[in-house]
Amino acid sequence: MTATDAFSADQNTQGFPPRPDAAETSALSIERVSHAYGTRRALIDIGFSVAPASFTALLGLNGAGKSTLFSLITRLFGIQRGRIGIFGHDVARAPGEALRLLGVVFQPRTLDLDLSVTQNLLYHAALHGIGRRDARARSGEVLVRIGLADRAGSKVRDLSGGQMRRLEIARALLHRPRLLLLDEATVGLDVKARADILNHVRQLVAEQGISVLWATHLFDEIGSNDDLVVLHQGRILAQGKVARVIADAGASDINTAFMRLTGSSAQSGSPT
Numbered sequence: 001m002t003a004t005d006a007f008s009a010d011q012n013t014q015g016f017p018p019r020p021d022a023a024e025t026s027a028l029s030i031e032r033v034s035h036a037y038g039t040r041r042a043l044i045d046i047g048f049s050v051a052p053a054s055f056t057a058l059l060g061l062n063g064a065g066k067s068t069l070f071s072l073i074t075r076l077f078g079i080q081r082g083r084i085g086i087f088g089h090d091v092a093r094a095p096g097e098a099l100r101l102l103g104v105v106f107q108p109r110t111l112d113l114d115l116s117v118t119q120n121l122l123y124h125a126a127l128h129g130i131g132r133r134d135a136r137a138r139s140g141e142v143l144v145r146i147g148l149a150d151r152a153g154s155k156v157r158d159l160s161g162g163q164m165r166r167l168e169i170a171r172a173l174l175h176r177p178r179l180l181l182l183d184e185a186t187v188g189l190d191v192k193a194r195a196d197i198l199n200h201v202r203q204l205v206a207e208q209g210i211s212v213l214w215a216t217h218l219f220d221e222i223g224s225n226d227d228l229v230v231l232h233q234g235r236i237l238a239q240g241k242v243a244r245v246i247a248d249a250g251a252s253d254i255n256t257a258f259m260r261l262t263g264s265s266a267q268s269g270s271p272t
C-alpha cells in the first residue's frame with residue numbers, strides 16, 4: 001500500500017476546501033494535513049492554527065506525531081496531504097517566503113562543540129547569507145536576548161545542557177523569524193534549566209511578539225493562558241485555550257483532561 005492509499009479510507013481527507021481567510025492572519029496554519037510512512041499513518045487529517053504573538057503548546061506522548069509535523073512544516077518531508085501556511089505563505093508553493101519567517105529548534109542537538117558560542121552563531125549566519133558585520137551585531141543581540149551574553153567566547157563544550165539549548169534558540173533567532181518552533185526543547189534538562197528555557201521563550205512572545213509552537217509531552221510546561229493542541233496517535237483530540245480544553249473534558253486540571261481525552265497520562269516529572 002502506498003502512502004496515498006493509506007489515507008483513501010479516510011473520508012475526511014477527500015478534497016480540500018479553499019483556504020479560509022483567517023489562515024492569512026495566522027502565524028502558522030495547518031489545514032487537513034495527513035502523513036504516512038508506508039502504511040503507518042503518523043498524522044491523520046489534522047488542523048489548527050497558531051495566532052501571531054502567541055504561545056501554543058502542542059501536547060502529545062511519544063509517537064503522537066509531533067516530530068513528523070515539524071518535519072512537514074520545515075519541508076524536511078514533502079506534504080502528502082493538506083496545506084501548511086506560515087503568515088499566509090504556502091510552505092509547498094512559496095517555501096522561500098514561508099521559511100524565511102521560521103526559526104526551528106529540533107530535538108537533537110546540532111551545535112559544533114569545538115567552536116565558541118559566537119563562532120557557532122557566525123557560521124549559521126553565513127549559511128543564511130547574513131554578512132559578517134551584520135552577523136556579529138545580530139549574534140550579540142540574540143545572546144543578550146537569551147541570557148548568554150557573558151558566554152559569547154566560551155567553547156560550546158564548556159556550556160551546560162541548558163545553556164546549549166539556549167544557544168540553539170539564539171541561533172534560531174539570528175535571521176529574525178516571526179514564528180519559532182521548538183520540538184521537546186527541554187528534553188534531558190534539569191528542573192531549573194527547563195524553567196529557565198521556558199521563561200526565555202515566553203519572554204520572546206511577550207516582548208518581541210514572536211509566535212511560538214512548543215511541542216512537549218510534559219503538561220507542567222503548559223501555562224493556564226496558553227493555547228493548547230492535544231495530539232494523540234496522529235489525531236488532534238482537543239484544541240483551544242487551556243481552560244476551555246480542561247472544561248470541555250469535564251476535568252479540573254490539564255493532567256486529568258489529558259487522561260480523559262487519551263486514556264493515558266502525560267508526564268509531569270523530568271523528561272525522559
Ligand SMILES: Nc1ncnc2c1ncn2[C@@H]1O[C@H](COP(=O)(O)OP(=O)(O)OP(=O)(O)O)[C@@H](O)[C@H]1O
Nearest residue numbers: 037040041042060061062063064065066067068069
Ligand atoms: N521515519 C519513520 N519511519 C516510519 N515510521 C516513523 C518514522 N518516523 C516516525 N514514525 C512513526 O510515526 C509516528 C509518529 O512519530 P513522531 O516521531 O512524529 O512522534 P513524536 O510525537 O514526535 O514522538 P517522539 O517525541 O517520540 O519523537 C510513530 O508511530 C512513529 O513510530
